[in-house]
Amino acid sequence: MSAERTNTCLVIGAGMSGLLAANKLQEAGWAVTILDKGRGVGGRMATRRFDGASFDHGAQFFTARSDEFKGMVADWQEAGAAREWSRGFADAEGNPNEDGHPRYRGAEGMTSVPKHLARGLDVRTGEKVVRVDEDGGTWRLETESGTQATAGALIVTAPVPQALEIVGSGEYELPGPALEQLEGVSYDPCLALMALLDGPSGVPEPGGVQIKGEPLDWIGDNGLKGISRAPAVTIHAGPQWSREHYEDDEAEITAALLGFAGEFVGSNVVSTQLARWRYSWVSEPHPEPFLLAQSDPALVFCGDSFAQPKVEGASLSGLAAAGALLGEG
Ligand SMILES: Cc1cc2nc3c(=O)[nH]c(=O)nc-3n(C[C@H](O)[C@H](O)[C@H](O)COP(=O)(O)OP(=O)(O)OC[C@H]3O[C@@H](n4cnc5c(N)ncnc54)[C@H](O)[C@@H]3O)c2cc1C
Known part of the structure; x- marks a missing residue:
């Protein structure tokens, strides 16, 4: 192994898994660069601001089991x-439904946590990786803006269908067994509507209605949550409704979701934005916390579709991927 590629790693994705993997490697003395196509860090830990309101429109909260x-x-x-x-x-009828287990949020929105994790790391946002090649035992990446980067190891954290597209974009061919395992991973989409209101919503304290059904999965009040000064709700459609209406016109989706949310909206809608998450929740995961596709040069896949879903699963998967590169048993 040549000196310049020893203990160097490129990470595709600055979501929870990528940031935690990078932190762990950097703490062990590795030189790590993260490339993310987003404007900011966080991936599906996403907070958007418009018209004076703040909305978490990806992950709404997280729990901690381990x-x-x-x-x-x-x-x-x-x-x-x-x-x-x-x-x-609250449950779908708006009745309180506490079970004693803490639900956490980012301090100023979900992105507060990834922003905290990104401090001290070399993170390049606005850099969409469009080509991956392996050249003489080194990974060579190219981004849409023309940036080139090389390293001795590569961690890919994008949702698996996107990860396969990225890794297959150049001359490199993923080993057959790894390809076969990753092709089995799938996700549900989620249509997420953000609506600024002219008064209080009908969502009860503490600011969430957890429906877990169809056509709606969730309604959150970002004001009661404590992240928005203006009254602002986030409405998530269920996986089936999202799949069936994913390509519909924005105005139609907006009207339908506001209609389904009914009295939980509670006030007049001032303005809206729609986010279309093609990959939101994992429907078919990979059973292990990461997948080492090959070891020289090392290529590791990780994220929330490995072993355990959600924010906790993504975090633990990122740490496990870094552990694999560090030779942890
Ligand atoms: C609508 C919705 C609701 C959710 N609700 C909850 C919840 O309440 N609780 C919970 O625990 N979890 C929830 N989740 C799931 C949670 O957000 C994810 O499990 C977790 O954030 C995934 O982290 P990750 O690092 O695996 O992936 P991501 O956060 O998706 O990070 C992958 C990163 O890769 C980047 N990327 C992709 N392609 C490229 C490319 N070509 N070049 C460069 N970068 C690229 C992306 O920009 C992204 O930042 C929700 C998700 C969604 C979408």
Whole structure:
């Protein structure tokens, strides 16, 4: 292995998995660069601001089950990046439904946590990777803007269907067994409507209606949540409705989702924006926390579709991917 590629790594994606993998490698003395196509960091931990309101439109909250993740969340709370939001949300009828388990949020929106994790890392946003090649034992990446980057190891954290497209974009061919396993991973889409209101919403305290059904999955009040000064709701359609209406006209989707949310909207709608998440929730995961597709030069896939879903799963998967490069058992 030549000196310049020893302990160097490129990470595609600055979501939870990519940021945590990069932090772990950097702490171990590696030189790491993260490339992300987004305007900011966070991926599906996403907060959008418009017309004086703030909306979390991807992940709404997160839970912590493992001791490892509980410890990380405690650190983020201490650093002021995360807060406990509630111990449960209203059910589909709007009745309280607390179960005693903490639900956490980013301090100023979900992006507060990835922003905190990105401090001290070399993160290049606005850099969409469009070509991946392996050349003499080194990974060579090219982005849409023409930036080129090389390293001895590569971690890919984009949702798996996108990851396969990226890795297959150049001359490189993924080994057959890895390709076969990754082709089995799938996601549900989610249509997410953000609506600024002229008065209070009908969402009860603490600011969420967890429906988990069709046509709606969730209605969140970003004001009650404590991240928006203006009254602002986020409405998530269920996976089936999202799939069936994914390509519909924005005005039609907006009208339908506001109609489904009914009295939970509670006030007049001032303005709206729609986010179309093609890959939101994992429907068919990979059973292990990461996939080492090859070891020289190393290529690792990780993210929320590996072993465990959601924010906790993505975080633990990123750490496991870095651990694989560090030779941890
Ligand atoms: C609508 C919605 C609601 C959700 N609700 C919850 C919830 O309430 N609780 C919960 O725990 N989880 C929730 N989730 C899931 C949670 O957001 C994810 O599991 C987690 O954030 C995934 O992190 P990740 O690092 O695996 O992937 P991502 O956050 O998707 O990060 C991957 C990154 O790769 C980047 N990328 C992709 N292609 C390229 C390219 N070609 N070049 C450069 N960069 C690229 C993307 O920009 C992205 O930043 C929700 C997700 C959605 C979409």
